[in-house]
Amino acid sequence: MLVSRRHFLQAGSTAAAVGLVGAPYVARAQQAQFTYKYANNLPETHPMNIRAKEAAAAIKTETGGRFDLQIFPSSQLGSDTDTLSQLRSGGVEFFTLSGLILATLVPAASINGIGFAFPDYATVWKAMDGDLGAYVRKQIAKANLYAMDAIWDNGFRQTTTSTKPINGPDDFRGFKIRVPPSPLLTSMFKALGAGPTSINFNEVYSSLQTKVVEGQENPIALVEVAKLYEVQKYCSLTNHMWDGFWFLANRRAWERLPEDVRTIVAKNINAAGLKEREDTEKLNATVQKELTAKGLVFNTPDPAPFRDKLRQTDFYTQWKGKYGDEAWSHLEKYAGKLA
Template identity: 65%
Template sequence: MNVNRRTLVLGAAAVPLVSTIRFAGAQTAEFNYKYANNLPLTHPMNVRAQEAMDKIREETSGRVSIQIFPNNQLGADTDMLSQVRSGGVEFFTLSPLILSTLVAKASISGIGFAFPSYDEVWPAMDGDLGAFVRGEIEKSNLVVLDKIWDNGFRQITSSTGAIESAEDLKGFKIRVPVSPLWTSMFTAFESAPASINFAEVYSSLQTGIVDGQENPLAIISTAKLFEVQKFLSMTNHMWDGFWFLANKRAWEAMPEDVREIVAGHVNEAAVNERADVAELNATLRGELESNGMAINEPDTASFRQKLADAGFYGEWKGNYGEDAWAILEKAVGTKLG
């Protein structure tokens, strides 16, 4: 699938139509489930998720109907996490860093500047590091599928000026997701982090509650943050993904052969979405520049040093424990801190 702006727009247009058709016959489904997420319809995750849900319905002969609720339609991230735990929604995709409000060690993949590139990310998340995190998630009575979806390397945007070094983050009012790791990292930078759910990011930037935020390029584009942010600094300060979570009771209500069909198509979609995001990232920088953003590439050495000097790495090594930290360092191929 070649992903470009036209593909995404067409994909977005197709989603509500297909969903409406499917929902109209939902009463005939044996398992009529909801999948919620926080991303716009145009994001590759929703395009690929729709493909997966259509394939699941077809291969199960209509027994499983999963309707997608994108773009925080069912609430903010923290609300939807509560809903997937209670069964209010059956499926939900969430960043491991936000999931850490429930599963403390889930955020280990988001340590600042841990991953140099995608060459280290996928072997780690499909290997020992991902297996470790999934084991931690399962202890919280949630089901997590094997393949993590890509969100991307995160970049900092600002309305006040380019971020060229760690010094520019001092006193900077920045929106961060509701996660202890994000707050800790930007506190180490001596910023002024504000924990705000994604549903409120655009308005928070527009009204000046915060001066900036940080997100991968695909989200900066699809959420049109370029309308309220002038500067984009390519800091690559952390990699982030989305675990596909399921309510345990709803998951186990499906027969084993049906669960295998659902898991197979969702995991396949996750791998395809990774490729889509990579292809999209290759073009997004130019598109964001054409939408008025001034883009710079800071030297990250000062950022890494600031975190080390502030004790950030030592603190989180203590939080996760020696064994978990060793798995992380093995995965990224370097000593952190």
């Protein structure tokens, strides 16, 4: 997700705490006993990198310079798929990755993206800081990766359209919508009666402009930076999917660290993740105000009818079968009965 420097510097307390961020930040080793690389796919001005920079400084101080965390934002070390391979081999020690992409290695990692499972952030954090998150971390461990306790926020996905607001599930019937190449998203929109089409993001603007599709779905910050408001009229806050970033470590590299260093690193990274959550939620509110000023019309539909519509199809039962009863029971503990 490429988001403008201007908007991420408006992330409330984040900007005030850090000020301007210039070139990509790299902590400089000073006789460090351990120098580890941390890669991510977001700009240096995103709250993720601002909070990670703060954590790196705190870790260096608290370990007396023994641990040096080098930060590589903006996919500098390769695509998500490439960097995941580097993480598994040990070429990169830390990486933050969406559960939707991690699911190619750990299928359970995408379960938080089940359609209309979470109505709000409060429910998300109860689940991901509770039994559901613990279950996913155990599955991640089976892939020889270590996941920090606190998952970082990517945000809820919303629906934009050029023809009409989405007020209820019937508005999706026959609706031509662009989706990323995600089996979960494609399955959900088909179940709602829409016609999902996978299109590369660099072609989304032109596809909307030429009416190849009527709408698309993404976190609203991306709607602004990609100027999709120029070719879309409505933004329906459907909150149809929430996604987060797992802060992952190569297990061998993680276990090489002395216990006291691991404790300091984990404490600061998890604390930074909690701050990033707050920053991202504030950022979304800021971007919504700006998009409203640019003419995008917002509405907030009731999620209940969408869930009811999906229950009338095999969507939930299909994905319950793929994730398994144990994973699904953890999900429903927080989301309520789905299948």
